[in-house]
Amino acid sequence: MRRAPRSVEPFGFTRRHWLQASGMSLLAAVLVESVESTRGFAVAADPSSGGEELAPLNRFPRMVQEYFVDRVREIERRGIRRKQALQTADEARQYVEQVQRKIRDCFGPEPEKTPLNARVTGVVERDKYNIEKVIFESRPDFLVTANLYVPKGRSLPLPGVVGTCGHSSNGKAEKAYQSFAQALARQGYVVLIYDPIGQGERLQYPDEHLKSTVGVGVREHLLAGNQQFLTGEFFGAWRAWDGVRALDYLLTREEVDPKHIGVTGNSGGGTLTTWLCGVESRWTMAAPSCFVTTFRRNLENELPADTEQCPPRALALGLDHDDFLAAMAPKPVVILGKEKDYFDARGVEEAYERLRHLYKLLGREDEIAMFIGPTYHGYSQENREAMYRWFNRSTQVSDARTEPALTMEDDETLWCTPRGQVSELNSRTVFSFTQEQSRKLAEQRPRLEGEALRKVVHATLRLPPSDGVPDFRILRPRSGRKYPRPHATAYAVETEPGIQAIVYRLSNEPHYSRPPRGPRRAVLYVAHQSSDAELRTESLIAELLASEAEAAFYTCDVRGIGESQPDTCNADSY
Structure with a gap:
């Protein structure tokens, strides 16, 4: 280790x-x-x-909450007025270009695309598909573990899908995520589903027993992400970059048709699906589940969020969840929600209506859709089936409308590494990159004192004048x-x-x-x-x-x- x-x-x-x-x-x-x-x-x-x-x-426990509620409400009101003012196709296209630029401002410059150094460490053979165990490097020596589901007996090329995972401790091996990968493969899709940072085989803080020292998923994300803010990095951009490189790998496969490339995921995977719609232009269809709502609804409902779910300056730039999907317009997108989800279904409907207005101006109102399942948070069967129908509508690869019979694999069967952790293969960690960047910044940073330091602090924090x-x-x-x-x-x-x-x-x-x-x-x-x-x-x-x-x-x-x-x-x- x-x-x-x-x-x-x-x-x-x-x-x-x-x-x-x-x-x-x-x-x-x-x-x-x-x-x-x-x-x-x-x-x-x-x-x-x-x-x-x-x-x-604690005599003022609601002060900070209500302060930000007021500010976010005003930001949302301005955003709604701006969207409602769009009246022509040209204005809609200009709006799409504007949100694409703003999203790039939030996520920052992309790193260099370095060699993926991809390798297949094993193959699981099943009746209708094979599961290849893939490891690639999204950044130098930063290993990503993934399963590639490849259909058998199909004419090539086939549509491809990148699957993003929610906050499951076992990442890509979670039953709901295995389910959509298997079902899509049985219908004729090549599916690459990868482990998120801090989950599955990619723990960043493992102990000698390969267990997380801080807690899998949320806590690993918060610790790594909060440290990154200090060096000007955004953990969500790192997460999204893994998805971009997953797409790069998928497109190296001869089985995959680049004219039909989808992305889907639920919860934290819905987050990543939404961000990926905003930062990557090669998708041809998307289905984020159990995430898209509005920033206002999340704040008013006191919904906790991971570091990656809070893009820097998004609110200052007037962006909301629907804008990340608008960046894909007018390509096919279905927003999947749940009636009993903590991601407020009212916000799902509000995001959909804003997008419907945009798509209508672009003459493609039929390419934006919404499905709200009746149950609780999760990529349950009804939402998965809505995704299948949406993707099949675009690709015509299958006319299936329901999910076929599935058999879940054990976590160990899907491991790409010998004992289930990339740390054994000397993968770099997020905090090792953060430490390296911190040292570089420290070498460049002048040591300031007195009035010079005061001026820099005031300018950095944008402190207002303190008159009177x-x-x-x-x-x-x-x-x-x-x-x-x-x-x-x-x-x-x-x-x-x-x-x-x-x-x-x-x-x-x-x-x-x-x-x-x-x-x-x-x-x-x-x-x-x-x-x-x-x-x-x-x-x-x-x-x-x-x-x-x-x-x-x-x-x-x-x-x-x-x-x-x-x-x-x-x-x-x-």
């Missing part, structure tokens, strides 16, 4: 330096008003947490919190409309009004998770209070932590 890489610090400054550079601008304005001089203003941060006896205060003193609320005090000073006044500082930063002022005497004038020096402690909890547990606070006994002492919960920690999505689960 490959040795785990040494940890590196990709940035030249710490969280403490960042907070000093950004200056907590608006909050500082409140403190400036309450002290006679700003000289010697101190910022303390980077505490540890744990062990508090009281549950942390922001408005603030004076909250009712809470007793019995066991703080290191007997009294605390809580202020809700409005840093922008709808957003409050919660600031505590510790004192030895009761205080229920605006911050008093007096001390020439103030300390602002910026909490890591919760000011309320850390005032009881953080040793740094005790040290600061002892060393700065004459200073006014404040703490701050920035948005999304402590007093505004969101109560959405069951925070303990993700």
Whole structure:
């Protein structure tokens, strides 16, 4: 197995330096008003947490959620107006070109197409098809495991389909995904279904027993993807690139007709199918299942999402789920949903109606369709059969309308590697690429300090000017919190409309009004998770209070932590 890489610090400054550079601008304005001089203003941060006896205060749990709901609703309204304003075929074609450019902006430049170095490690022979065990490299030494279902006794070439998997721990061996691959092969399709990163045979964080150390699927995606954001990468682009290279391999096969190439997948595979419609132009038909809805519905319904499901700047560019399918227009697309799915069926219908308007302008209204199955989330038989009918409509390879009898294979039968993990073959990992990129960026990055660093931080975060003193609320005090000073006044500082930063002022005497004038020096402690909890547990606070006994002492919960920690999505689960 490959040795785990040494940890590196990709940035030249710490969280403490960042907070000093950004200056907590608006909050500082409140403190400036309450002290006679700003000289010697101190910022303390980077505490540890744990062990508090009281549950942390959280008086604004809906603040961040509703702030973003309002913003996304307005973005959606603008998008709908733009789509409804399309009146001609030329305008529709221009719109398609626009969303294609925007999607490229989200996903970034594609990497170089390096040799696939594909090999077949085994063949499973069945009555109507063979299953070839394929390994290829989507990037140098980055192995992708896949099963290629090749029909027997058919005149060549045959239509091809790339199958993308949802969040199944066993990836391509999941029964629902085996089912559509087998059924398509029995109808005359060559199907390549591949393991996603962090699933099946492609764990990124395996232990000595080849089990994930962090959790298969979602947790592997979040860990790898969140690290990539720091180096300017998007995990969804990596996932999509695997799909593009899977298509490259499929098109090397003489059995495959490049005039009929489809893509389908469910849940996380529906995500990838949708993104692939946006980033790859060679598809001739598509069937995303149990994903397409609207960003607004997902946010309002508090639906958790993996890193790959949140394309950078998609909302800023005015993109919604339907736009990724619009990038394929007017090629045949069927949107598959479920009535009882957590991907809201109302959003499925809304996406379909927007696309229907576009396709109608292009004179191809019959090439966009929707099917909503009656049951729960999953690529169940009724949705698979809707996909078969849609693909057969385009290819005429079969007139089957229902699924044939199927026999599921054991996971081990479909393995492409000896023991079911590419780590044994010394495959590179996502985080090894991230580490490499981090080091390159560190070598190029100038070391900034003082005013130069402050300017870069402000420009990077696009912080607005901090003119004047922001408005603030004076909250009712809470007793019995066991703080290191007997009294605390809580202020809700409005840093922008709808957003409050919660600031505590510790004192030895009761205080229920605006911050008093007096001390020439103030300390602002910026909490890591919760000011309320850390005032009881953080040793740094005790040290600061002892060393700065004459200073006014404040703490701050920035948005999304402590007093505004969101109560959405069951925070303990993700």
